[in-house]
Amino acid sequence: MSLLQPGGPLLRLYNRVPPGVRAWLASAYGLKTWRLRYGGSFSRHLAEFRERDGWSADRLGEWQDARLRDLLRHAVAHVPHYRRLHARGGFPIEEVRTAADLSRLPVLEKDEIRRNPDDFLASTPKRLHQLFTSGTTGTPLKLYRSTETNRAWYACFERRAREWSGVHRGDRLASLGGQLVVPFECDRPPFWVWNAPARQLYMSVYHLSPRFLDSYLDEIVSRRIVHMYGYASAMDALASHALDTGRRDVRLVVATSNAEPLFDHQRDRIGRAFGCDVRDTYGNTELSVAAFECEEHRMHLSMEVGVVEVLAEDARPCAPGEVGDLVCTCLLNFDQVFIRYRHGDRGSTLPESPCRCGRKAPALQSIDGRRDDVLVTPDGRRIGRLDPVFKGGMRLREAQIVQLATDEIQVRVVPAPGYSDEDATMIASRLRDRMGPVKVEVVQVKELERTSNGKLRGVISLLGKTG
Template sequence: MAARRHHRTGPWIVTDLLLGLYHRLPVAARSAAATLRGYYLRRWRYGADSERLVAEALEREHWSAEQWSTWRASHVAALLEQAATRVPYYRDAWQARRRAGDHASWELLENWPILEKEALRQQPRAFLMSGHGAVFQEPTSGTTGTPLSIGKSRSALRHLYALAAARSRRWYGVLPEDRCARLGGQLVTPLDQRRPPFWVWNGAARELYMSTFHLAEDMIPAYLDALTRYEIRCLTGYTSSLYALAQGVLRAGRVDLRMKVAVTSGEPLVEPQRDIISAAFDCPVRETYGSTENVAAASECESRGLHEWPEVGLIEELDGEFICTGLVNDAMPLIRYRLGDRGRLSPATEQCPCGRTLPMIAGLEGRTSDLLVTSDGRRVFWLNPVFYGLPVRQSQIVQETPQRIRARFVPAPEFADSNGETIVERLRKRLGDLEIVLEPVAELPRSSSGKVRHVIRADNK
């Protein structure tokens, strides 16, 4: 897409005006614009050393615990020293602590306070390392609030994409010549467009980028035809989007859409979704975890172990919440950052049958904002089981007041009144005796990033 370059940064910033101009382009020109942008991004993400970085990443997968401990200690020490002396936000904070008589050492991670997103949102440039060269500015999705702008160095991007090549494409048998499709939240097609194509072809990345905003039941057949026409062998995207697409495959009875792998991201993957996606595309389904802030990342192996990428960041689990320290992005260090995700880390001694020694995440539970508060003050996080085993294609729970819950859902044809009664019963078992409104819909609304928010609290939109 056409865009404007800003001083000292490397991305193309797409404004509303430029996006409108892009949407007026003929279909072929949109794909040409996507391909040009793809070549531009490739210069940031890949270089002459990319294959070496991939090989080194694969080698580290079998390091001993002692090797990882030594590596982590040296990288954390260097990070804390540089952040305390060269990053304006942290430098000012430590100087203020010294003036107040605080002599705590910045060499110990536990002496650093937890960093909230609001601080980063209010003064993003204060987190850029002084003296650093050009950075690539990438916005977060802004699912639960105003997007953040994250500055990344060329070195960080090349390490990240080497890790992705090693621990997703290589693990899953995806070859460089294989064509992939991505269901993402970029507005590659005008929102009000009702006829295909709902995608653009990025020739530089050999990727079909498909809009998540047009996955209505009557439009999904066009998506499936495009997957066949472009000879797609690998699917990636938000879990809810892949699930919606898979349901369309099964409804149509299509058997010509075999993939090597379907890779989910952006939203937790539950077993019923995995089963449907796998059945539709006749392939394994692998879960991945990450964020635009690049302070934590993980991917699932063939043994279904969700392995951390330790090079990206250090994850602390505090009361079920992930607090992360980024290690890969030297341009914008984020230390003890409250990412907003909930999950559980596996014990350090746990070994995966795949033989890799990378640490593991035992489970992902979604965003910390994906919670409901009951009338007696309890905080309830995990509500997916409410819809397990029911003829429901997608669901969303909205807490409108402490006493009223709205359960939106896309029913399958066989949905019956008794299934609605089961939803009400299960919600009351978890939340107490409160008013529950059932709202069957044709499709669920998506956020500005193209994701489906499964839990919404009216006072935390």
Template sequence: MSDIYTRLVANALFPLQERLKKHDTVKVRQAMEESQWWPQQRILEQQAARLRDFLADIGSHVPFYRDLFAREGFDPQKVTGPADLQALPFLTKSVIRENKDTLRADDAQGLARFNTGGSSGEPLIFFIGTERVTHDVAAKWRATRWWDVDIGDPEIVVWGSPIELGSQDKVRLIRDRLMRTELLPAFEMSDAKVEGFIARIREVRPRMVFGYPSAISHIAGYAEKKGIRLDDLGVKVVFVTSERLYDHQREIISRLFACPVANGYGGRDAGFIAHACPSGSMHITAEDIIVEIIDGEGRVQPPGVSGEIVVTHLATRDYPFVRYRTGDVGVLSEDRCPCGRGLPILREIQGRSTDFVISADGTVMHGLALIYVLRDIPGVASFKIVQETTALTTVFVVPGPLFEAGDVGRIQEGLKRRLGASVTIDVKLVDVVPAEASGKFRYVVSRVAA
């Protein structure tokens, strides 16, 4: 049960903040909490109607789509569902860069400039309107409440984005204190920093923790190594997002904090796409988000088939994201969740396309095939694998106390078995493996896979 202060924040302070920002977040969240229990067919019918209205709107007010629809002979009024989107081209980062101004609605007001972290290449600059912000906050708020926690419950956020950290002015600090949320910067994870993080977590005794799975699992692992308990704090749930959640990360986080781990999937560019419910399903925010899965030729794939995740966000009329290629790889499901929600399910999120590697003979495989090689060597404390070309892979390794002279050869031999005997495996022993510029961590980065 939430305490009195949490109810004050969730029912008064946060709604007041949203009204002052001219966001109808409470109303949107309440509608979402009703529609999540609808039969899936009713949800999809509502989605189709919103899609038709959305496309008609941007066809009238967004120069890029007004010209595109005229050129392609596309009539939004004839749209009956997501399948009709296949008549439109994909939106990519390069298309957005080349058409930054014409993607803006001619009646858009109050657009905010955003950018992605650029961990996989050049940062993307784009704009977000009030409707998009409102709906994304509402969707996240709804999913938070699935886990018996709410805005206003004590929260620790382990994050590393320069955008969040750069906005920690006095107004935001006061607001965060009122909302009982505290940021721990995930840029530097030295032993001294992590010890300070653990001390602060123990002092705050949060009901929820939110952040990168790599950072939170690292904190949990350090606490276990030092014999520091985290299971006596009353943490109800750990929310993780922005990176792939690996099984070993889920295990150690769940065990050390003695609570479930709830995975979330989305991004600054694509929006709040899916979140795990307590029954374990990743539910798509179908009121706002249409997800397509495509193969390498751009053909839409049925549920159960892996491919790139393509997103259409129906709350982006001021700066539309229509058939946006995320670069992530996933699988849709036709299953229904035992929780009773009618929201569609994203069965798997397999990572970014650059988390896949290509062997010398052209075989495409997930980076996990390489990760397991290093995880099986006790002397490897941490690592990062960078596939430079199909002929060269660099491995950054932080050696632990059990590291042996022969471990370099074991790494090279294991990776050659997967990538090809002719591939050069350059193992570099380092003191620390740096995170990406955004503060995220990626075990595998391929400069070859796309």
């Protein structure tokens, strides 16, 4: 749920008032949000997530299969889209007993939801909260959740994103996400707002100019922040500045990456700058998938949130370690039901092996980004994350790979002090090592363009796109 609803009257008022009044408005909204997230059934859900963390793999699988059968019966009884499919014989839930049987059901594409999101709403009476995806690759989806679903989700997040990392709700938190917490045209601090009920310092990612980075770090120190959460690129900008200037006064328990890929060079800088563990998370607004890093840095899937399949181009199931489309069935949200939903991301699962953390949930091996943000080699191979290209002490602040054609790559870099032609040559060489005979142009820029939601896309494919 947004701190301030985009385009709403509260946001228009908020943008016109002094910073002190903004903090009061944010805190008033924050109190309402806190109660919606953490009231009522939240404690029960949290206790259940804690208990399931100790279950065996077999017990987790049995629980998930039972939940899946409940969802399928609910869908054909109460959700118009699935009721019609089932009546026509195109949704044979009777043949699905376990997650392994899901291939008997059709795959749901995002455009089907976009055309008629209300067709996926359950008819069971509940007050629903409306929200939207960020829409970075197209029209945003209109999504809905009930208060009960919201509390279950935040219980999952509390357990897996916070408690696994040694922090708890109410610990002092700095958030660096897509909310426009100060007007874009604002040209001096504060570029943040304090949400007192949540003890949350929400910091703008749209004002991270080099001349203001010390102000950001000063505020983090002043607020005694112990947990940083948000876009990896924003946290990395602060970490790089702290390292460059020798600052060691920001000391965190953990920094948690959300909504953007976390690259190894970013993880290293953030950890060194802030003296903390760095954890990654993965999920989406649709609540079809969620994964959280444990202390061994394995991305365990939350089986309560969804069933995750990985499908190859020919729709066959991928073997562990093989990259394919992530197709997910939402188990947490019975309000707006998505079954076998291809949401656009690609990735792979980790072959089964014991994790030293002791948890038995399966794990993702890689999250290779959106289908549109995967590189294609001249001979047709698909290449996902290429962050190793930027490892090894390169003097870069940020970088972005843009594929213009199958044999043409542009790399946009924001140089750090000491950057030279040697760095550019190494980038080009490492890309060719991974993609074959391609033309590589390395271009220096002052800053990299963000999406409308403030995210940095590490890879952009322009193949087949015009205009």
